[in-house]
Amino acid sequence: MKQLMGCAAAAALLLPATGAQAARDYVWAAGSSTVFPFVTRVAENYAKKTGSKAPKVESLGTGGGIKLFCSGVGDAFPDIANASRPMKKSEFDQCAAKGVKDIVQIKIGFDGIVVATDKEGPSYNFKLEHLYLGLAANVLRGGKFVPNPYTTWDEVGSGLPGNRIQVYGPPPTSGTRDAFLELGIEAGARKFPTADELRSNNEKKFKEMVDPLRKNGWIDAGENDNAIVQTLTKTPGALGVFGYSFLEENMDKVKGASVNGVAPTAGAISDGSYPLSRSLYIYVKKAHVGVTKGLPEFMQELVSDAATGRGGYLQSRGLIPLPQSQHDAQKQAIAKLTPMARPTS
Template sequence: MKKLLGTAAALAVMTIASQAHAARDYVWAAGSSTVFPFTTRVAENYAKKTGNKAPKVESLGTGGGIKLFCGGTGEGFPDIANASRPMKKSEFDACAAKGVKDIIQIRIGYDGIVVATDKDGADYNFKLEHLYLGLSSKVLRFGKHVANPYKTWDEVGSGLPGNRIVVYGPPPTSGTRDAFIELGVEAGARKFPILEEMRSNNEKGFKGLVDPLRSDGWIDAGENDNAIVQTLTRTPGSLGVFGFSFLEENGDKVKGATINGVAPTPTTIANGSYPLSRSLYIYVKKSNLGVTPGLKEFVSEFVSDAATGRGGYLQSRGLIPLPAAQHEANKASASEGKTMSRPTS
C-alpha cells in the first residue's frame, strides 16, 4: 500500500511539474541586441503564418540572455537564447548544473561589427592596432604598459582625425562587446611582438592586461543599438560600436569606418576579409520542443529558406546569409534536433 501511495505521489509531482512547464503558451527568446531584430522579424512572420501567439523576444545582451536561458527548465526560463558569439564552456557547464543539458546550437548567419560615426563627420580608416591603442585601459608605450595616455585619435595614428576619443558601445553583458574586444582590441594588441608572445605563453594574463576598456574614452551605452546611432548624430566627432544591420538601417544618418583598409559590406563580412566579422546564433532547449506550444514551428521558420536563406527576408534586415551548403546542413540539424557538444573554451 505504501509503495502504491509513493508511486501515486511521484506521478502527481511529475504531472504538476509537467503542467507548470507547459503553462506558458508562447515561445520566449532572450539575449543579443544584434540578433534581436532578426528574431523579432521571424516572430512576426511565424505569428502571421500560424495564427499562434507572437513569441516574446527580449534584448538583454548575449551574456544576460544565456544566463537566463541556463537558469533552469520550465516556463520561468526562455526556450531560446539569442547570441552574437558562441556559447562559452563556462556557460554550457552552468546550463548543465541547472538541468539544461540538451542544447541545439543553430548558426543563423553572419554579421560584422562596425565602428561608425555621423554621416557628415570625418572619415576614419583604422588599423587594428589603432583600436587597441585608442581603447584599451593600459597600452604598450616605450616597452612598458601604462595607463592609456592618448586623448585624440591623431595621437593614436597619423592620418586619423583629431577628434577626442569618445566611443559609445555595448556593456559587458553584450556579445557584440565580447566580439569587438576579441576581433578588434586583442587582434590589434597582437600586432606588437611582445604582446603576441605574452598571449602565446599566458593567454589569461594577456587578456587581463589588454581587455579592460578605458573608462575615460569608452562609454557603455546599454543594449539598445538604435540609441547609440541617435547619440552619434547628436555628438559630433564621437564613434559608436554596433552590429552591421544597424548601419544598413541607418545609412542616411551614420557611416562605417574601414578596418585595415576594408569597408564593412555584405560581401566582405561573408568572405571574412572585413576583420570584425562574426557568426550569429540561437540556442534552443531540445526538451522544450515538445512542451512549449509552437517552439518547433518557430525554429523551423527561423532556419527556413524564406527567413535565413539567400534572398530571405532577414537578408533585407542586414543578416549576411550562410553559404547554401551550410544553410542546408543547418536546416537538417534543426530538424533532427542535433545537440551541441561541450565547447572547448
C-alpha cells in the same frame, strides 16, 4: 496553405522531449541586441502564418540572455537564447549545473561589428592596432603596459582625424562587446610582439592586461543600438560600436569606418575580409521541444529559405546569409535536434 502544411510536416520530425516542468502557449527567446531585430521579424512572420501567439523576444545582451536561458528548465525560463558569439565553456557548465542539457546550437547568419560616426563627420580608416591603442585601458609603450595616455585619434595613428577619443558602445553583458574585444582589441594588441608573446605563454594574463576598456573614452551605452545611432547624430566627433544591420538601416545618418583598408559591406563580412566579422547563433533547449507550444514550428521558420536563406526577408534587414551548404546543415540540425558538444573555451 502549402507553407503551413510544410511547416507542420517538418515539425513532425521534431520528437517531443521530456524534462520540462510546464508548458507555455508562446515561445520565449532572450539575448543579443544584434540578433533581436532578426528574431523579432521571424516571430512576426510566424504569428501571421500560423495564427499562433507571437513569440516573446527580449533584448538582454548575449551574456544576459544565456544566463537566463541557463537558469533552469520549464516555463519560467526562455526556450531560446539569442547570441552574437558562441556559447562559452563556462556558460555551458552553468547550464548543466541547473539541469539545462541537450542544447541545440544553430548558426543563422553573419554580422559585422561597425565603428561608425555621423555621416557628416570625418572618415576613419583604422588599423586593428589603432583600435587597441585608442580604446584599451592599458597599452604598450616601450615594451611595457602603461595606462592609456592618448586623448585624440591623431595621437594614436598618423592620418586619423584629430577628434577626441569618445566611443559609445555595448556593455559587458553584450556579445557585440565580447566579439569586439576579441576581433578588434585583442587582435590589435597581438600586432605587438610583446603582447603576442604574452598571449602564447599566458592567455589569462594577456586578457587581464588587454581586455579592460578605458573609462575616459569608452562609454557603455546599454543594449539599445538604435540609441547609439541617435547619440552619434547629436555628438559631433563621437564614434559608436554596433552591429552592421544598424548601419545598413541608418545609412542616411551614419557611416562606417574602414578597418585594415576594408569597408564594412555585406560582401566583405560574408567572405571574412572585413576583420570585424562574426557569426550569429540561437541556442534551443531540446527539453522544451514538444512542450512549449509552437516551438518546433518557430524553429523551422528561423532556418527556412524564406527567412535566413539567400534572398530571404532577413537579408533585407541586414543579416548576411550563410553559404547554401551551411544553411542546409542548420536545417538538418533542427530536424535531428543534435545536442552541441561542450565548448573548448
